[in-house]
């Protein structure tokens with residue numbers, strides 16, 4: 001079975017497992033796990049922030065960040081396809097008592113002209129706008145990259161209005177290998193950043209958030225309050241450390257394979273794909289002569305698993321555990337199914 005459902009399906013390699021096996025551990029709730037401490041220092045340095053915190057998942061990383069940056073009743077502005085709005089089980093409401101104001105970004109990118117009218121006045125009957133959020137690369141827009149200029153323009157707007165600026169950088173590594181803009185430079189524009197080790201980097205679990213000393217101090221408190229205080233978790237931090245130290249550069253391979261597959265899809269008259277949106281490892285495409293669910297089912301019968309994408313589309317994601325041969329087989333299956 002060729003599994004292109006997500007880059008989260010990768011399994012830890014023997015070398016990664018060896019790093020996990022050999023990890024020195026301690027009780028991280030006492031901050032005594034040397035491997036976790038090493039990972040957090042490494043990430044703080046990599047993103048050029050005062051400090052970082054290891055968290056079990058990307059969702060927890062984003063939600064802790066938003067919780068620290070807001071008070072109940074506050075509002076966060078982001079693209080309407082943002083992960084925090086669509087894929088985090090309404091945690092902004094459940095956990096922080098805040099709400100999202102979604103705007104429709106072009107390939108997920110919001111402009112100051114678009115956002116500024118929706119920053120609330122201080123009228124007592126209105127919510128308070130507190131955070132602007134950016135997702136880079138953008139998952140539900142098909143792995144699209146925010147241009148660095150767009151990031152800077154929106155930062156200037158956030159600063160002008162005294163708002164916090166948060167980056168959901170679950171796949172910031174993919175943006176980096178494609179643009180050459182370092183994670184450090186991307187992160188420098190934001191107050192807080194989240195990033196994932198369990199996507200294309202291939203770790204079994206784990207994310208990190210980074211920001212100022214005060215931000216991470218509060219984040220540490222919130223992580224514990226939400227049951228995310230972990231003990232001898234160096235065994236997992238070792239996998240994360242291995243992932244960031246070994247698996248970033250090779251993401252370029254995933255992007256190359258996604259492009260190969262995208263071209264094949266684009267040549268098929270029964271399918272529609274926006275080649276302009278093919279930036280990294282996520283493809284969204286529309287079957288024109290078949291219902292997406294039907295296509296999913298037929299692909300699966302022939303040995304290819306995909307997921308539904310945004311409305312009426314299918315989604316394919318390349319990753320560490322698929323090779324050129326898998327991609328060419330996947331393309332053939334797609335051509336057979338969508339004739």
Ligand SMILES: *Cc1c(COP(=O)(O)O)cnc(C)c1O
Nearest residue numbers: 057058059060083135139168170
């Ligand atoms: C995967 C992902 C997350 C984190 O989700 P988890 O389910 O916690 O791994 C956050 N943001 C984006 C954009 C993602 O793709």
